[in-house]
Amino acid sequence: MARLPGADPTLPALLLQGHLDVVPAEPGEWTVPPFAGEIRDGQLWGRGAVDMKCFCAMALTVVKSFVDSGTRPRRDVVLAFVADEEDRGEFGAQWLTRQHRSLFEGCAAAISETGGYTFHAPAVDGHDVRLYPVGTAERGTAHLKLTARGRAGHGSRRNDENAVIRLVAALNRLAMHEWPITLTPTVRAFLWRTGDALGVDVDQSDIEGTLARLGPAAALAETTVRNSTTPTMLEAGYKVNVIPGEATGQVDTRVLPGAEASFLSEIDELLGPHIEREFVTKQPPVQASLDSPWFTAMSDALLSEDPEAVVVPYCMGGGTDAKAFTPLGIECYGFDPLWLPKGFPYAKMAHGVDERVPVQGLRFGARVLQHFLRHC
Incomplete structure (x- = not known):
């Protein structure tokens, strides 16, 4: 847990929450050792690259840039990196919200995994549309x-x-x-x-x-x-x-x-x-506000890096630690921005064999997150 002071202490805080645990990986099934963190062909390979160390790495990169430059985000940013999400969350987010609720006082919204990535879809006229789905709901x-x-x-x-x-x-x-x-x-x-x-x-x-x-x-x-x-x-x-x-x-x-x-x-x-x-x-299920200043700020941040982005809300079929933070009155969004090239098998990466993420996609995401934290 950490808290980065913002430029305006009167504003509600923003929570950046992520889990550091990953599911197992069988080395014999992988092209590269799953825990080596190897960069090959412009991609970072390894278990957790997508789910969800990419977000944690981008968030820490942005926080470091604020600290190194002496600048601040617009509002306080609370960082929570937890364990146990891939099991039941009992010893991670759920434990934190039960035993240390005061750590999240003043947090109005949170961002975390699964959302804000490039999804290429063909339009009726044949041209490629770049959708960026932002998670605003989850099934229970x-x-x-x-x-x-x-x-x-x-x-x-x-x-x-x-x-x-x-x-x-x-x-x-x-x-x-x-x-x-x-x-x-x-x-x-x-x-x-x-x-x-x-x-x-x-x-x-x-x-x-x-x-x-x-x-x-x-x-x-x-x-x-x-x-x-x-x-x-x-x-x-x-x-x-x-x-x-x-x-x-x-x-x-x-x-x-x-x-x-x-x-x-x-x-x-x-x-x-x-x-x-x-x-x-x-x-329980999760439902955040669709047309909120938070969603607008996420859209603006994505558009700052991809002017042709079409940002849409979507509901996650599975679940995240947002289920632990929502009962605290925190609006939880899936906003883990990544640029992905056409044909990249993103849906198969989480928990899959040869999990990886493009390095340029990580750099894109870090810039988007920095824009978001400066203006949200």
């Missing part, structure tokens, strides 16, 4: 443990109270359920602004058709137009000829902002009788 994350109980018995005999069958049937109902399309303010704004930039007609009565017409840009919204329930883990039984009295499964659920109560109610209906559910983890 709830990992559910389901327990089915029944009557234990011999595998050769009829058993209408088979816990495994009860569990599998409930999981199948969850997996096959078609959650309805729901447009949150962020996704609605993304569709209209992106459609306008690409020359695509947006039909609110046919969102699936609209997404199809958006082409590659649909990838930024297609997972966030509805809730999701994905079974991921199963455990039951101890011998093939024994019907167990209990079976358990886990489900990854994601819920849109504003839909939590109805979402859980519908899950309970789908589960039906004989199934108990409990939360393994539960983190």
Whole structure:
């Protein structure tokens, strides 16, 4: 934790939060050693290059430039570099916000990973449009443990109270359920602004058709137009000829902002009788202001480096530590600016093999962040 004083102490502070932990990497699968931090072909290779040491490095570079030059950002900047985001966040951002809430007093907004990067999309007339999606929302994350109980018995005999069958049937109902399309303010704004930039007609009565017409840009919204329930883990039984009295499964659920109560109610209906559910983890959705001075300042910062940038809000399908800071009244944005060349497989980088980021993209991002901190 650190705090960089700003030029105007009367202004609310800005939080720059990032996690330093990374997921594992199997060296034998990589072209370069995953923890060597090697620069090759104009790119910085290594686990965490995208998720999310790039942001941490750019933020520290900008802070160092302020200190070295004797200049200040417009407002106080609070820096928080934490652990544990790639697991549950219990010993990182969540612990900090529970035990040391005073460190974030006066912070009105925060920026962190996943947003502000170049996304190349073809317009209807064929020219390349450079979208820069800024995260203004996240779906909520709830990992559910389901327990089915029944009557234990011999595998050769009829058993209408088979816990495994009860569990599998409930999981199948969850997996096959078609959650309805729901447009949150962020996704609605993304569709209209992106459609306008690409020359695509947006039909609110046919969102699936609209997404199809958006082409590659649909990838930024297609997972966030509805809730999701994905079974991921199963455990039951101890011998093939024994019907167990209990079976358990886990489900990854994601819920849109504003839909939590109805979402859980519908899950309970789908589960039906004989199934108990409990939360393994539960983190709420995030929704920040779309047309705020913060968003405007991010747009201006990107336009200062790329005058043809089309800055759009978008909703993240997964989650970040923003879920820990939002309950403090902090507006959290995904703003991790990077210039990316056309064809760069950014979506495959986080948690993927051969994770890397262009060095020029990092330099672009540092300049954007510096502009943002000077003017926001």
